[in-house]
Amino acid sequence: MPLSEQEQRLLEEMERSLYHNDADFVASVGVSRLRPNYRSIAVGVLLAVLGIVALIAGVALQLLWLGIVGFVVMFTGVLLALSPGKSMKGMKGMPSSGSSGRGPAQGRTDQGFMNRLNERWDRRQDGQ
Template sequence: MPLSEQEQRLLDEMERSLYHNDADFVATVGATRLRPNYRSIAVGVLVAVVGIAALIAGVALQQLWLGILGFVVMFGGVLIALSPAKTIRTVSKSRAGRSGTKQGFMDRLNDRWDRRQDEQH
């Protein structure tokens, strides 16, 4: 069952508040999106191809040391290509605090609740 617009807005506000008030927790949990590092992938693939060429050359020339070196270079290239990606923050700090004061999420919810109760009476 999809969320109503009000529920979606409340969920978005809760998420922004979490990012703003508890950045350490967000970093620990890993609530950031990953972006592939294309430079590392390209360099890693090139290094791996050089390693494969050295490995094949070592076998063709019957040079054990060249084959081992080629394997090590190839393995290093794969590790470079699979290195951890950079992360992107999904919520900026400037958007998280609208009122200018350092109120917590629950304080803002309580204020909103009080305003609604006052409007009804």
């Protein structure tokens, strides 16, 4: 079912507001393509397997310290395997949104729902 004209205008207004107020967020979500780091995944899986083996050995031999060490090694391996990869494009060239992009919409007396939420978020971030 196609959108009505009012819904299309509202959607376009929300998109403009998002691009205007949250340029950093749009740039980071739209451009960030992560390449998996296969070396860290392989090392993480290996550490997780070794940790599980040490954990099971600690339980079987009733050695508490070996079970704890195995759990820590397993947990570290999982964190290493799930760590984010390298970004294909650097974020240094991305434009940053300054304070000029934030604030009430000019020329409008009734603000939209998203504008009110954005203002509340900005005030919360500024500590007001």
